[in-house]
Amino acid sequence: xxxxxxxxxxxxxxxxxxxxxxxxxxxxxxxxxxxxxxxxxxxxxxxxxxxxxxxxxxxxxxxxxxxxxxxxxxxxxxxxxxxxxxxxxxxxxxxxxxxxxxxxxxxxxxxxxxxxxxxxxxxxxxxxxxxxxxxxxxxxxxxxxxxxxxxxxxxxxxxxxxxxxxxxxxxxxxxxxxxxxxxxxxxxxxxxxxxxxxxxxxxxxxxxxxxxx
DNA sequence: AAGCACCCCAACCGCGGATAA
DNA sequence: ATTATCCGCGGTTGGGGTGCT
Numbered sequence: 150x151x152x153x154x155x156x157x158x159x160x161x162x163x164x165x166x167x168x169x170x171x172x173x174x175x176x177x178x179x180x181x182x183x184x185x186x187x188x189x190x191x192x193x194x195x196x197x198x199x200x201x202x203x204x205x206x207x208x209x210x211x212x213x214x215x216x217x218x219x220x221x222x223x224x225x226x227x228x229x230x231x232x233x234x235x236x237x238x239x240x241x242x243x244x245x246x247x248x249x250x251x252x253x254x255x256x257x258x259x260x261x262x263x264x265x266x267x268x269x270x271x272x273x274x275x276x277x278x279x280x281x282x283x284x285x286x287x288x289x290x291x292x293x294x295x296x297x298x299x300x301x302x303x304x305x306x307x308x309x310x311x312x313x314x315x316x317x318x319x320x321x322x323x324x325x326x327x328x329x330x331x332x333x334x335x336x337x338x339x340x341x342x343x344x345x346x347x348x349x350x351x352x353x354x355x356x357x358x359x360x361x362x
Numbered sequence: 363a364a365g366c367a368c369c370c371c372a373a374c375c376g377c378g379g380a381t382a383a
Numbered sequence: 384a385t386t387a388t389c390c391g392c393g394g395t396t397g398g399g400g401t402g403c404t
Contacts, residue, residue: 199391373396374397
């Protein structure tokens with residue numbers, strides 16, 4: 150016997166849904182999203198559940214403005230890896246690929262526009278956009294610390310600028326990049342058992358409630 | 363105060379890769 | 384070896400918020 154299923158819900162998540170999802174993930178873990186979607190009672194797709202968890206409910210996520218360190222890291226890693234947002238996100242504990250992607254789109258587009266405005270119309274601009282934006286935002290030095298073997302050509306170009314990064318040497322960033330998890334840099338620790346203040350209070354209540362019988 | 367334009371971000375979509383059957 | 388299913392990624396969009404006129 151098959152119960153008539155309502156149409157799958159879409160759109161913004163409610164507090165109630167968040168609670169349900171957090172509770173379910175707490176019990177079954179953050180795998181098998183189709184299963185989680187079913188047993189949670191949420192009329193959502195597994196995909197939607199996963200996205201909500203990864204981008205919003207996951208403990209350890211931090212929201213709010215990017216720090217200058219994070220901003221520079223994003224710029225550098227983007228120069229290295231391009232639009233591999235998930236890969237970049239792994240180097241920024243507490244940040245999601247979606248967040249970084251959005252950040253890049255908005256902030257870097259703005260930077261590029263500003264840069265364009267500042268350039269005289271006569272100067273050639275065909276190769277200017279992205280790279281000039283990078284140079285504008287994060288002049289880089291000290292890249293030759295033995296880690297540029299897989300760097301992109303953009304990185305090489307940056308390396309040759311001989312510019313000075315204001316107060317945050319690039320080799321320091323590289324050192325921090327080398328550490329898989331760099332909580333010291335960003336001031337947070339990664340881990341599923343850490344509850345972050347950015348999680349909705351209701352969801353936290355549920356989360357903690359399940360930990361304490 | 364109202365209308366408009368722009369910005370930001372959460373969420374969806376489609377696709378490709380990985381894994382299970 | 385093949386097929387089906389699931390997962391994760393990158394691109395895109397829609398709506399709410401905010402600032403400007």
